[in-house]
Amino acid sequence: MPAAxxxxxxxxxxxxxxxxxxxxxxxTAIRPSRFVGVLNYQRMLDDPIFWKVLANNAWFALGTIxxxxxxxxxxxxxxxxxxxxxxxxxxxxFTPTVLPMIAVANIWLFFYTPDIGxxxxxxxxxxxxxxxxxxxPSTVLPAIMVMTIWKEAxxxxxxxxxxxxxxxxxxxxxxxxxxxxxxYYFRRVMFPLLMxxxxxxxxxxxxxxxxLVDHLFVLTxxxxxxxxxxxxxxxxxTAFSYFETHFAAALTVVLLILLxxxxxxQFFVLDKRVHYR
Amino acid sequence: MxxxxxxxxxxxxxxxxxxxxxxxxxxISPLVYAFWxxxxxxxxxxxxxxxxxxxxxxxxxxxxQAPFPRYALNTFILVSTILIAQLVLCTLAAYAFARYQFRxxxxxxxxxxxxxxxxxxxxxxxxxxxxxxxxxxxxxxxxGLPYMASAFGIFxxxxxxxxxxxxxxxxxxxxxxxxxxxxxxxxxxLARPTYLAYALVSISHHWNNFLWPLxxxxxxxxxxxxxxxxxxxxxxxxxxxxxISAATLLSxxxxxxxxxxxxxxxxxxxxxxxxx
Numbered sequence: 001m002p003a004a005x006x007x008x009x010x011x012x013x014x015x016x017x018x019x020x021x022x023x024x025x026x027x028t029a030i031r032p033s034r035f036v037g038v039l040n041y042q043r044m045l046d047d048p049i050f051w052k053v054l055a056n057n058a059w060f061a062l063g064t065i066x067x068x069x070x071x072x073x074x075x076x077x078x079x080x081x082x083x084x085x086x087x088x089x090x091x092x093x094f095t096p097t098v099l100p101m102i103a104v105a106n107i108w109l110f111f112y113t114p115d116i117g118x119x120x121x122x123x124x125x126x127x128x129x130x131x132x133x134x135x136x137p138s139t140v141l142p143a144i145m146v147m148t149i150w151k152e153a154x155x156x157x158x159x160x161x162x163x164x165x166x167x168x169x170x171x172x173x174x175x176x177x178x179x180x181x182x183x184y185y186f187r188r189v190m191f192p193l194l195m196x197x198x199x200x201x202x203x204x205x206x207x208x209x210x211x212l213v214d215h216l217f218v219l220t221x222x223x224x225x226x227x228x229x230x231x232x233x234x235x236x237x238t239a240f241s242y243f244e245t246h247f248a249a250a251l252t253v254v255l256l257i258l259l260x261x262x263x264x265x266q267f268f269v270l271d272k273r274v275h276y277r
Numbered sequence: 278m279x280x281x282x283x284x285x286x287x288x289x290x291x292x293x294x295x296x297x298x299x300x301x302x303x304x305i306s307p308l309v310y311a312f313w314x315x316x317x318x319x320x321x322x323x324x325x326x327x328x329x330x331x332x333x334x335x336x337x338x339x340x341x342q343a344p345f346p347r348y349a350l351n352t353f354i355l356v357s358t359i360l361i362a363q364l365v366l367c368t369l370a371a372y373a374f375a376r377y378q379f380r381x382x383x384x385x386x387x388x389x390x391x392x393x394x395x396x397x398x399x400x401x402x403x404x405x406x407x408x409x410x411x412x413x414x415x416x417x418x419x420x421g422l423p424y425m426a427s428a429f430g431i432f433x434x435x436x437x438x439x440x441x442x443x444x445x446x447x448x449x450x451x452x453x454x455x456x457x458x459x460x461x462x463x464x465x466x467l468a469r470p471t472y473l474a475y476a477l478v479s480i481s482h483h484w485n486n487f488l489w490p491l492x493x494x495x496x497x498x499x500x501x502x503x504x505x506x507x508x509x510x511x512x513x514x515x516x517x518x519x520x521i522s523a524a525t526l527l528s529x530x531x532x533x534x535x536x537x538x539x540x541x542x543x544x545x546x547x548x549x550x551x552x553x
Contacts, residue, residue: 078297081290085298091540092301095308098536098543099529100485102503106525107311110518118310150307155547162548211398214487217507232399232488239402240492248402255399263394 040250050251052226053234056141060230061209063145064152069201071149072156073194077186079157080164090161097155101214108147109134109219134220137227144215144228152208156201163197164190206262210255231255314522335523339509342520344497345527348505355417355490355501356483360476362425367475370426371434372460376446386435392428398489405492417499420490424483433475437468474546481543484532502528 044050079090096104111118112133119133133143167190175185213233220228229237232255239248316331339345373379374386397404404423405414413419441464449459465472487503494500500508506528509521536543 075300078293078300081293083294083297087540089297089301090544091537092305094544095305095533095536098481098485098532099308100487100503100506102485102487102507103525103529106506106521107307110314110521111307113518150304154304158544158547207394207396211396214503214507217487217491236401236488236492239405245402245406252400252402256395259394259399 040247043247044250044254049226049229049234053229053231054254056227056229057210057231059141060145060148061206063142064148064209065202065205067145068149068153068156068205069198071153072201073160075153075157076160076164080161093154093157095154096151097158099151101151101212102218104147104151105215105218108150108215112143112219134228135224137224140220140224140228144219147215147219148212152205156205159197159201160194163194167193203262207259210259311522311525314519315526317519335517335519336527338517338520339524339527343505343509343524345502345505345524347497348500348502348528349531351417351499352484352501352503355420356480358417359421359424359483360479362421363427363430363479364472364476366426367430367434368460368465370431371438372464374431375435375438389428389431392426393432397423398486401489401492404489408493414493415495415499416493420493420499420501421483423489427479430475430479433471434468437471438464441467473542477539477543477546481532481536 075093079086079093083089113120133139171189172185175189180188210230210232213230213236216228216230216233226234231251235248235251235255238244238251315335316333318332318334370389374382374389379385408414408419408422413422445463445467446459449463454462485503486501487507490501491504491507494504506524509524
């Protein structure tokens with residue numbers, strides 16, 4: 001099976017090789033790579049940048065996922081009704097999704113540029129002074145989060161829209177006859193029915209928050225002072241800028257463990273709570 | 278029985294329409310802005326004057342600074358190579374998983390699904406050394422190889438094949454089809470919506486992919502659009518903003534046009550792929 005060979009070559013073999021590699025030291029000209037046990041992990045635990053990027057990843061996920069999901073549900077509710085120009089509205093929501101992250105970052109880079117950027121220009125009309133959004137460690141991560149939400153909400157909307165169209169309309173009619181408010185209907189009927197979608201979107205969103213680091217290349221390179229660095233970008237830097245492949249392997253193992261925990265969580269905890277059938 | 282709508286209901290629904298439109302305008306405005314910047318001279322980048330002169334200079338400038346047509350060709354080759362390989366490999370694998378009960382097929386399938394979580398970009402370090410060992414760094418094939426056996430594709434097609442009635446296969450067998458004939462004449466045609474959905478998702482994913490191609494490529498002959506754009510737009514290169522906008526539009530144009538033309542299919546494909 002050719003598919004099996006490729007899968008093994010690019011998924012299973014590297015996973016195992018990463019774990020093995022992470023136990024070896026960096027090869028130098030005078031000293032070949034040798035077995036060092038958990039030394040790379042020791043170094044990782046002592047590395048303040050590692051903890052920094054991990055915390056950043058957590059903040060990034062917390063800051064983007066709930067907001068994008070809420071916006072996605074709102075968008076889906078909007079376009080699930082028959083409003084004038086519905087397909088145009090839907091297209092507006094969805095278009096950012098088909099753009100590459102690199103292009104998105106290029107567009108937003110200019111919004112955030114200090115003084116001449118769009119945000120600062122508009123702010124200056126109202127008398128605010130310029131702010132270096134991407135250069136200030138306290139605003140750089142939120143700035144990137146806003147952009148990510150813009151890119152992802154429309155994507156998640158699609159899944160909610162599909163799920164909403166599968167909800168029988170009789171349910172809404174019935175709740176109207178019972179005199180329930182629309183908010184009550186959404187909270188007690190629709191939202192629970194959307195739970196499987198929410199789970200699916202949640203898993204995807206968490207995966208994406210670890211996987212998607214393209215924008216960092218254009219916007220910040222992880223700076224200033226690692227204030228916007230994320231785990232996968234740090235792995236990239238370690239392996240391909242500093243050539244510390246073994247340390248990078250140790251970092252990759254952490255990422256793999258995080259993803260593994262998420263997969264298990266999805267299988268054993270959430271799946272049971274979500275399906276009522 | 279239809280209730281007559283009260284004034285407050287009408288008011289509420291028009292309020293909602295307004296909100297929906299407001300959000301839509303807000304959502305599309307960054308893109309509209311990129312168009313504005315790309316088609317106007319640099320000094321109008323933040324000066325929204327409707328009478329500002331239109332120009333194509335930014336596009337000319339962008340094209341003269343980087344070989345975007347070459348990048349586009351690379352992207353096109355990359356995306357189509359991956360897609361063709363994926364369709365062939367995933368069809369065969371999915372057929373095996375859907376219709377044959379070989380030893381350990383459950384474990385094998387679970388091992389395939391591992392890739393849904395651990396995607397190739399997470400293993401950049403190790404995959405790079407694998408490619409280096411086969412001296413395939415900086416080749417288009419090298420960019421595509423880790424993606425060709427797609428767990429997502431195998432999964433989607435297996436679902437589609439499983440829902441195909443067995444009677445059709447038996448009928449085809451009576452007509453004298455072999456295993457491959459059955460696959461080609463019965464399963465593949467019936468799974469056409471799945472193929473379309475998967476192809477659109479795959480194309481847009483690989484058109485937009487950046488990190489892995491960035492690592493693998495280091496020459497103009499292999500670099501796809503995203504990587505070319507990433508290098509072009511790097512802050513330190515000091516290129517004029519309007520030119521960057523033009524370059525950005527150049528690189529997304531083919532996909533964007535395709536999306537606008539086949540909007541319905543795109544949206545439906547993403548939905549379809551998501552539900553399964």
